[in-house]
Amino acid sequence: TAIEETLVLVKPDGVARSLTGEILRRIEAKGYSLVDIRLVQAERSLLAEHYAEHEGKPFYEPLVEFMESGPIVAIRVAGNRVIEGFRVLAGTTDPTTAAPGTIRGDFGRDWGLRVQQNLVHGSDSPESAERELKLWFS
Ligand code: DAT
Numbered sequence: 553t554a555i556e557e558t559l560v561l562v563k564p565d566g567v568a569r570s571l572t573g574e575i576l577r578r579i580e581a582k583g584y585s586l587v588d589i590r591l592v593q594a595e596r597s598l599l600a601e602h603y604a605e606h607e608g609k610p611f612y613e614p615l616v617e618f619m620e621s622g623p624i625v626a627i628r629v630a631g632n633r634v635i636e637g638f639r640v641l642a643g644t645t646d647p648t649t650a651a652p653g654t655i656r657g658d659f660g661r662d663w664g665l666r667v668q669q670n671l672v673h674g675s676d677s678p679e680s681a682e683r684e685l686k687l688w689f690s
């Protein structure tokens with residue numbers, strides 16, 4: 553086994569739609585552990601660091617504005633290969649085609665209308681997880 557930690561964010565759309573409990577339920581049902589959790593109104597500086605890899609892309613500005621638009625639930629999650637495993641639970645980036653049974657596939661709404669609004673974030677690698685956990689929990 554390889555016990556890892558990852559950063560999960562319930563984005564403002566997930567919080568506003570009262571899906572936090574459902575998302576936590578899926579994380580716990582999979583056998584992962586909640587290590588820490590907080591409700592955050594994210595500052596632009598935090599979001600700029602969090603999404604540094606996307607700076608300059610056409611969707612960057614709307615993405616950051618959306619992430620500033622309301623509270624986010626940040627969760628430190630631990631488990632065996634949880635970094636990859638949570639991304640499987642989340643489903644692909646575009647909810648329009650995310651598989652049924654995934655968070656984005658079951659609850660995400662048409663991406664064409666609300667490009668950034670795909671309910672959750674999960675770190676994509678051990679390096680990202682370490683960097684992002686420091687940003688959101690320090
Ligand atoms: P993920 O969140 O699946 O890791 P990502 O890191 O590539 O995806 O992008 C971060 C967020 O930016 C994503 O959750 C939604 C938005 N996004 C990504 N690609 C996009 C695109 N081509 N058009 C609009 N928004 C996009």
Ligand code: MG
Nearest residue numbers: 673674675676
């Ligand atoms: Mg990403």
